[in-house]
Amino acid sequence: MTLLTIDGVWKRYGEHDVLKGVDLTVDTHEVVCLIGASGSGKSTLLRCVNLLETVDDGAILLDDVEITDVRTDPDDVRKRIGIVFQAYNLFPHMTVLDNITLAPRKVHGVGRAQAEEQARELLTRFGLETKARDYPDRLSGGQQQRVAIIRAIATQPRLLLLDEVTSALDPTLVNEVLGVIRELKESGMTMILATHEMGFARDIADTVCFLADGVLLERGHPDQIFGAPQHPRTREFLSRT
Amino acid sequence: MTTTWVKSDRQKEREKLLKAQGRRSLSAATISTVVVVGLVVFGLLASPGWPRVRETFFSWDALVTALPDVLRGFLLNVGIFLIAEPIILVLGLGVALLRGLRSPVFFPLRALAALYTDVFRGIPVILLVYLVGFGVPALQLQGVPNDPVVLGTIALILSYTSFVAEVFRSGIDSIHPSQKAAARSLGLSHGKTMRYVVVPQAVRRVVPPLLNDFASLQKDTALVAMLGPLEALRQAQIHAAESFNYTPYVTAALLFVALTVPMARFTDHLAARAARQRGGAT
Numbered sequence: 001m002t003l004l005t006i007d008g009v010w011k012r013y014g015e016h017d018v019l020k021g022v023d024l025t026v027d028t029h030e031v032v033c034l035i036g037a038s039g040s041g042k043s044t045l046l047r048c049v050n051l052l053e054t055v056d057d058g059a060i061l062l063d064d065v066e067i068t069d070v071r072t073d074p075d076d077v078r079k080r081i082g083i084v085f086q087a088y089n090l091f092p093h094m095t096v097l098d099n100i101t102l103a104p105r106k107v108h109g110v111g112r113a114q115a116e117e118q119a120r121e122l123l124t125r126f127g128l129e130t131k132a133r134d135y136p137d138r139l140s141g142g143q144q145q146r147v148a149i150i151r152a153i154a155t156q157p158r159l160l161l162l163d164e165v166t167s168a169l170d171p172t173l174v175n176e177v178l179g180v181i182r183e184l185k186e187s188g189m190t191m192i193l194a195t196h197e198m199g200f201a202r203d204i205a206d207t208v209c210f211l212a213d214g215v216l217l218e219r220g221h222p223d224q225i226f227g228a229p230q231h232p233r234t235r236e237f238l239s240r241t
Numbered sequence: 242m243t244t245t246w247v248k249s250d251r252q253k254e255r256e257k258l259l260k261a262q263g264r265r266s267l268s269a270a271t272i273s274t275v276v277v278v279g280l281v282v283f284g285l286l287a288s289p290g291w292p293r294v295r296e297t298f299f300s301w302d303a304l305v306t307a308l309p310d311v312l313r314g315f316l317l318n319v320g321i322f323l324i325a326e327p328i329i330l331v332l333g334l335g336v337a338l339l340r341g342l343r344s345p346v347f348f349p350l351r352a353l354a355a356l357y358t359d360v361f362r363g364i365p366v367i368l369l370v371y372l373v374g375f376g377v378p379a380l381q382l383q384g385v386p387n388d389p390v391v392l393g394t395i396a397l398i399l400s401y402t403s404f405v406a407e408v409f410r411s412g413i414d415s416i417h418p419s420q421k422a423a424a425r426s427l428g429l430s431h432g433k434t435m436r437y438v439v440v441p442q443a444v445r446r447v448v449p450p451l452l453n454d455f456a457s458l459q460k461d462t463a464l465v466a467m468l469g470p471l472e473a474l475r476q477a478q479i480h481a482a483e484s485f486n487y488t489p490y491v492t493a494a495l496l497f498v499a500l501t502v503p504m505a506r507f508t509d510h511l512a513a514r515a516a517r518q519r520g521g522a523t
Binding site for chain 2: 050052074075076078079081082083085087089090091092093102103106107108151152155
């Protein structure tokens with residue numbers, strides 16, 4: 001079942017076209033990995049889906065309803081789509097628990113007790129139960145990013161966007177974050193990941209998309225993309241990573 | 242296997258040198274302080290007019306005589322400050338938030354807030370005190386207060402709110418856009434993003450400049466004297482006029498300083514605590 005449809009999305013900053021008519025569909029429970037060099041448009045595409053950027057042309061549909069319609073309420077769309085950023089972007093003045101329960105309490109109207117109970121369940125599931133009362137800067141980068149993922153899924157979104165979530169981490173911390181994403185896939189979460197971790201993309205993705213200069217050049221099963229890339233630029237990119 | 246640290250001879254030698262250096266800097270600091278203070282005191286005492294100045298500005302008798310009245314007046318200054326400050330904080334934050342609204346519906350409010358800060362930051366406080374204190378009663382409107390203390394306080398509020406609003410606005414602008422993006426991505430509206438994410442961080446950041454404005458407000462409460470109320474400066478003026486001695490002014494100054502110094506130390510304390518809470522990290 002199609003959850004998300006991206007139809008001819010075009011995005012321009014000044015004179016620079018970042019996305020040049022990208023088409024993509026994502027089914028429920030599907031995990032899509034976006035690969036490509038820095039500046040190829042992966043992050044911008046994710047930010048467009050979350051309506052943090054407005055598209056300059058084309059449309060994005062969630063559950064067959066156009067969310068890029070100017071009359072839609074972006075807050076309503078974002079309630080159903082979670083996003084995790086490369087730099088975590090946790091709220092430094094709140095404890096881990098408050099970071100996680102903010103949206104459930106203030107946007108979804110969940111009571112404090114219930115929200116905290118759910119947050120603690122998630123923290124336990126991802127091995128962070130002892131960190132509930134800590135402030136984010138007392139945590140390692142890997143722990144912070146895991147909290148950021150928990151914060152994004154605490155509102156039970158239909159779709160989770162992950163924007164190079166391991167790029168700011170040192171190699172020993174990457175795995176603990178990737179472990180969380182793997183578990184989310186097993187629980188059936190629909191995800192779009194922009195990533196530079198090729199091994200991980202091959203392992204976890206149902207579909208891999210290669211972007212170059214704002215164009216989706218090739219998409220397919222990870223074995224096909226990584227094993228037998230069709231487009232010469234995909235071959236060139238993969239040979240360099 | 243555990244490795245225990247045995248200080249090497251090199252380290253011992255280094256520590257000895259550091260200690261010697263420390264002793265040298267301490268004695269250098271002591272000597273230069275003694276020299277500077279000595280020179281200033283000598284210059285003062287040696288100046289031909291010093292006996293006269295000591296009698297006119299630092300007379301113990303005049304201080305004792307004026308102190309009860311000046312102190313009583315000073316309580317009015319403190320009262321004005323305590324009432325004006327919370328109002329200024331609330332209004333200042335309000336004006337700063339108005340200037341941050343992006344919706345076209347709010348254009349008039351936004352423009353008004355900008356106009357307000359532009360105009361009132363530019364008017365000297367003393368002029369504002371005169372304008373409000375003498376101008377408003379002259380309008381002879383029904384139900385408008387004409388108590389000079391109230392009018393003076395309103396003038397101070399009008400002036401300081403414009404400064405405090407700008408302090409808040411710069412604090413709000415200093416919060417990285419990624420924080421706003423993170424909050425919006427969770428579905429928080431603009432208002433909730435400001436309330437729960439941006440403003441709490443901004444307020445923490447602007448506490449030192451805000452306290453600086455408080456100290457400034459504290460002393461500017463003396464400007465209300467221009468309208469007649471018997472606050473510290475006015476009382477000092479009366480005493481000085483009776484005795485031809487300026488010591489009452491120094492008395493008032495000492496009282497103002499006595500209030501601002503603890504506040505400055507309190508600011509330092511808050512800043513240090515905030516730094517500790519952040520765990521030394523940035």
